[in-house]
Amino acid sequence: MxxxxxxxxxxxxxxxxxxxxxxxxxxxxxxxxxxxxxxxxxxxxxxxxxxxxSSRDIRDNHVNGSSSNSESYSKRNRKQKDSSSNGHHFDSSSPESLGSKQSDFELWINDGIGGDSKFGNEELDKQKECIRYSQVQCKKDFSLIERVDGKSINVLQGLELHTQVFNPMEQRKIVECIYRLQWRGMQGKLKERTYSKPKKWMRGKGRVTIQFGCCYNYAEDKKGNSPGIVKDEEVDPLPSLFKQMIKRMVRWNIVPSTCIPDSCIVNIYDEGDCIPPHIDHHDFLRPFYTVSFLNQCDILFGKNLQALSPGEFSGPASIPLPVGSVFVINGNGANIAKHCIPSVKSKRISITFRKMDPKKVPYKFLPDPELEGIKPRFISSPKKPVIEIQQQKAQSAESESEYETFSKNRKKMFNVEGEVPPLNGIGRHSFGKFKVNKFGHMQ
Known part of the structure; x- marks a missing residue:
């Protein structure tokens, strides 16, 4: 048998x-x-x-299209070397591949995103959420030292990259929702300033945007409104699915409960579309959060970013944004360094969630009670989960031996180097401690 x-x-x-x-x-x-x-x-x-x-690999290809996730590791490495020869390139290929050989069955959480449980089994949902939360990895140690006002500072301080926050099936559900919203916008069924499709008059210009919560001007508009939040314009409120995404990010300690977003902008990129170098307007509080879909792309950072040609830019730091990840922009990374998205090589969608400065909100804006009082479910060091993992390494020589075995198995399973999470919990994992060579490459 x-x-x-x-x-x-x-x-x-x-x-x-x-x-x-x-x-x-x-x-x-x-x-x-x-x-x-x-x-x-x-x-x-x-x-x-x-x-x-793993059927997840098949779903990845379906959701991501020609995503770099489906490329070979050696091909990604070659691209990384080419793109990072002139600056820092932070490799996320290891955490991106983590979990790519998971169960044949997707893990659904009853939080309104991936799917809902029909059984009302709260304990089961807690266990599933613990497992999903344990798969999220976080990198916070981005570093790029530049001279600012005569001082050497880390202009990437405050940046965080959380990977595997939304799994492939959840990504597909969110993308389908966005395409439905785009269709409604094209049909004139959204409020006037919610949906925008500029004319593509040159390479890099013309990405579709959908704004919820507030209307934001990138430049002075026809009515003479200056860049920033336009107080007398109405847009549609946040869709229900987007609010579920916010709730998850708060519950999983990605979004602080003190700065819960009340607006967002959806960017729908076609091949060749870009976002030029900028610092986000201070009508929005820090931090803000970008979720990536369909295909991975790089975001450039630096005190000064150069335009090489229409839609093409160069900068000292390049950070890849895997699909399903949440990129947190805060601190020096939000206020000192500029950032941009060079022309994308394939279709991409991003949602950037932001909280408006209370003094800048539109006149008719009303806070959403559904987004008030959300609290994190997991503390930074969660208590022992329902699914028990072996005792801490420090408790005995036996557990130390188990830790070494676990580390080897983990590296073998996921093909990653660096630190392995401790045995005493399934909380947020770090990306590991990597060395950086003189070219800024991760080793």
Whole structure:
């Protein structure tokens, strides 16, 4: 029997066990297998050579199109070397690939984004959310020293990159929502200043934007309104799905509960579209948050960014933004360094969430009660999760040996180098500690 099961695929096992089940029971078994699978992974017992085919890879290609996620590691490395020869390029290929060989079954959380549980099992949803939260990785140690007013400062201080916040199925649901909103805008079914499609009069000009919560002018408009939030213009409120995204980011300690966004702008890029160098207007409080979809792209940072040609820019620091990630822009990275998106090589969508300065909100703006009082679910060092992981490394020599085994398995499984999360919890992981060579490349 054991030999038979080991030679069967996950779908064959699921079909065998759920034969004759109703739709709800089938999904309940699905969830339990997912939890069991992730429990094994978190304990370092799952290896890549188990012969499990991941349908997530197929979904990734469907959602991401020609995304760099589907490129070979060596190809990404060549691109990284080419693009970073003149400055710092922060590699996110390792965390981006982390989890690419996950369970055949997507992990759904009952928070209104990926899908909703039909069983009302609060304990099950807590377990699933713990697992999903444990997969999020965070990098905060971006560094670029430049001279500002005669002083050497880190102009990237305040930047954070959180990866795997939204999984492929959740990304697809969000992208489909955005395309529906775009269609409504094209049909004139959104308020006038919500949807905007400038004429493409030159390369890099003409990306579609959809604004919710407020209308923001990039330049003086026909009515003489200066750049910033236009107080006497109305736009549509935040869509329900976008509010669910905000709630998750607050619950997962990405967005502080003291600065919950009340507006956003959706950027829909076609090939060749870009965002020129700028510092975001101070009508918006810091930090703000950009979520990326469809394809990875690089964002450039620096005190001074140069325009090489229409839509093409150069700068001292280049940071890749993986799909499903949340990029937090704060501190010096928001107030001193300029940033830009060079012409994208393929279709891309981003949502940038921002909180308006209370003194600058539109005259008819009303705060959304659904976004008030949201609290983080996980503290920076979560208590021991429902799915128990082995004791801390420091507790005994035995647990130290287990930690070494776990580290090796983790590196083997995900092909990553650097620090491995401690055994005593499943909280937010760091990207690991990497060395930087003289060219600014991560080692």
């Amino acid at each position: 054991e030999k038979l099961l080991s030679s069967s695929s996950d779908h064959e096992i699921l079909n065998l066990l759920s034969d004759g089940f109703c739709h709800h029971c089938h999904h309940l078994l699905h969830h339990r297998l997912t939890l069991l699978r992730n429990k094994r992974k978190l304990n370092g017992t799952l290896y890549l050579d188990e012969g499990l085919e």
